[in-house]
Amino acid sequence: MPRSGAKTRDTIIVAANTLFYRFGIKATSLDAIAERAGVTKRTVYYHFRSKDDLIAEYLATRDQPNLEAFQAWFEQARGTLPERVRAIFDGVAETIGHARWRGCGFQRTVGELANKPGHPAFKVASAHKKRVESWLAYEFQQRGVPHPEDIACQVTLLLEGAFAAMLMHRDRRYVTQAGNAAACIVGHSLSGRSR
Amino acid sequence: MPRSGAKTRDTIIVAANTLFYRFGIKATSLDAIAERAGVTKRTVYYHFRSKDDLIAEYLATRDQPNLEAFQAWFEQARGTLPERVRAIFDGVAETIGHARWRGCGFQRTVGELANKPGHPAFKVASAHKKRVESWLAYEFQQRGVPHPEDIACQVTLLLEGAFAAMLMHRDRRYVTQAGNAAACIVGHSLSGRSR
């Protein structure tokens, strides 16, 4: 029985999301995605031009939720600005405790596609990370941080490092240290000796 | 004509090194490695138990050269300790300018194998990163940096972040910012307000 097109399409993306993130891009076949979505492979090809198309769509659905998670951790935190920045890393540390956590999906996807810089997923991943960075720069600028773009960039670098190190070592202390470093940098900038 | 066993083995590892790094782990077949090494696939299986075995050996050959590159950039730099730490990031920025640069091989490999935490390549990658971290901690401790292990950890987190961000954005300014942040953290620790 034909379902609504949008519904089937979403079901496929949800299945792709789970499998791409869990097993990786190359290791996940369209057969497996179709089976998990409860449709045939032919239906997947009706809704998506190719596997590469589906990869980019998978990442696109993670953009907004990930950004909102960072924003929620920051907004719900109390204390000074450095303490609230550290709260973002504390939030990340919590998600990492989940059994299904397997690093940053954006980072792992561009890592697999490193030899295809023109791949559509690259643009999606880069744009997502820049959205996070721009949001941080805005928050810092609103609170009188000098060179807010530079500080925001440095904090995002520590976030990237935390994701990578956590996946490699499976040791939550790396996220704690990244949060310490971020708080140090933000606090340092506020005390008037930026850069 | 049979060559020396060690020589054939090395030839295979060199070919694997090139292809695994350029195209990724899953995207590289043993057929391609054998062809590039100028041997048959059967010979590859004579020297290595499996593809997983070869992956771990590939990363193991990158451990020492990568560490030595970091050490050379640090040792050849002049100026204060923060400036010499920044020189490491300047060195990384140079390698990134190369056309064949495709991120950190350790990071990309564990990213692809994220669902196999028991894979031998995981241990090799983790051990390599910890060697870099331990070396930095030693250098910091020798120069009177308080909490040298913490500062070394934070600098390696910035290195990881620089690798990931550079691959994603292909913008060298991320490495510069990472170097700025690292120099800031090291300088801050020396001025007596560590952590």
Place this chain on the structure above:
DNA sequence: GTCTATAAGCCGATAGAC
């Protein structure tokens, strides 16, 4: 130690029916 040959199965993508 290295070869030829092949097993046994999975891959992305497409043809054509309904």
Place this chain on the structure above:
DNA sequence: GTCTATCGGCTTATAGAC
């Protein structure tokens, strides 16, 4: 919009000759 069926090619790994 979704199905069944299949193409041509690639994958890891192994058998057995020399």
